[in-house]
Amino acid sequence: MKVLVTVKEVAEADDDFAIEGTDIAESDLEYDLNEWDDYAVEAAVQLAEAGIADEVVTVTVGPERAEETIRMALAKGADRAVRVWDEALDGGFADVASKVALFEAVVDEEEPDLILGGVQAADTGFGATGVALAERIGFEHAAVVNQLDVDADAGVAHVHRELEGGVEELTDVDLPAVLTVQTGLNEPRYASLRGIRQAQRKEIAARDLSDLGLTADDVESALTITEMYEPESESDAEIIEGDAGESAGRLAEVLRDKGVGA
């Protein structure tokens, strides 16, 4: 069985940041593997280690810089990677349908039996690509999966979906399927030194639109970010000033007034 893992390099803003136009200034952003996707990579690698998956392929949409992030997934045990990028994607905001068009083309090439990805990306937080992809390619799906048990012989994934309020839903999903995973699904491993060395030799195939049989029209976004700003603070908190000792002393008074520690 082949597992395809969609991963994204996400940007995280520093505590202090500037906004330039409709995005955060490049110098105030740091890039990392999306936390949710890290759990998806781990789940796929565990399936390989259990002998259930024969091959784990990661796919990402991102510029050359994103290879650093993909290497991380390779260092953790993915076999190879596909990186999709094209000038047509540069500078624009790719909506869900655009990403789905790109992933669909990769799925056509790779023909996976199971697709795993994070339930959302930390930067844009759309939480929609995986489920939309499933619909496009005719796979079954489940979103917000926090427990996974694949029965390859029966062609079923037994999953738990994490609902609100401490309730989990137990669902059987027929394969092939797209599962979007929640954090806490497993314990993502750190990349070992050996893994990092091996990752250098693993293949990262670059694909542009024409490689995938697509045109710029296929990835034209229906969404445009028109403004970005820092939200107005609604805070009416009393900020307790002073060094650690002074502020702790003042806070202790407040807490005692509320009956704490009495």
Place this chain on the structure above:
Amino acid sequence: MADVLVAAEHRRGALRDVTYEAITAGRELADARGGDLHVAVVGGDVDGFAEELNREGVDAIHAVDDGEEFDHNAYQAAVSTLADRIDAGAVVLPNSVNGLDYAPALAEALGVPIVTDAVGFDYDDGLTVTREMYGSKVETTVDVAGDRFVLTVRGGEWPPAEGVGDATVEAADVDIPESGARVTGFEEVGGGDVDIADADVLVSVGRGIEEEENLELVEELADALGATLSASRPIVDNGWLPKNRQVGQSGKVVTPDVYIAVGISGAVQHVAGMKGSDTIVAINTDPNAPIFDIADYGIVGDLFDVVPELIDEFA
């Protein structure tokens, strides 16, 4: 095409609050588009639900009698069929776990754009959605091309629809194709010996604690204050504390007299679980952390400096 369709959400026999919030958002959008507001309810006690959903501003309720609980296949089929049948251009759904389990597929099937997790919107010849990005550090406005779309709305951002309306109620027949995903049951998580929902004082620890060994420091603080220890999601994800200690949307909702958030940034999912606390205290190094927006008292500082001093105060 001007009409708006909202799909209700229910679980284990009860409509969920986010449904009524989505109805308010849907009414707002229908007013701006000059259309009617339709509400779909799929599965469960549809007749009883239809009665409850008949709030002010709802024009029509469509009851699709199929199954007891949420099934994304049935919801998608019902909502897309109804959207076509009534020619609704806009579909509004709660940005809930179940909403995210079918809204993107619905948008894909309808061939329309989707915008998720809206915290606000304007509609003036076209939709402009307000959303957050970069972990709530910024807000953005997003223009949507065309006037057909699926929109999911964040819980707690719109007031719930109230009053009694005069909607037409009709049973809707929808062909539901066989599903390859079957719900086999539900499970409560957590349990354990402590119910953090019962505590008067909670000391809650988040990602700022950095290492599992450092938890001891916060445990010591909880002991000194006679408080119960709780945590935000990353601590539980790491397996450092059991699930029954998790405060938030997917954990427990707590309303203690005093809630002390230590090294918690205040992601919206966490805040959903503790904003009802009487007094909220936050200790965090980042002065822009969203937790300070809802705190009553805040210390902008390193927890590793402040917490030992605070323990000394109560020792």
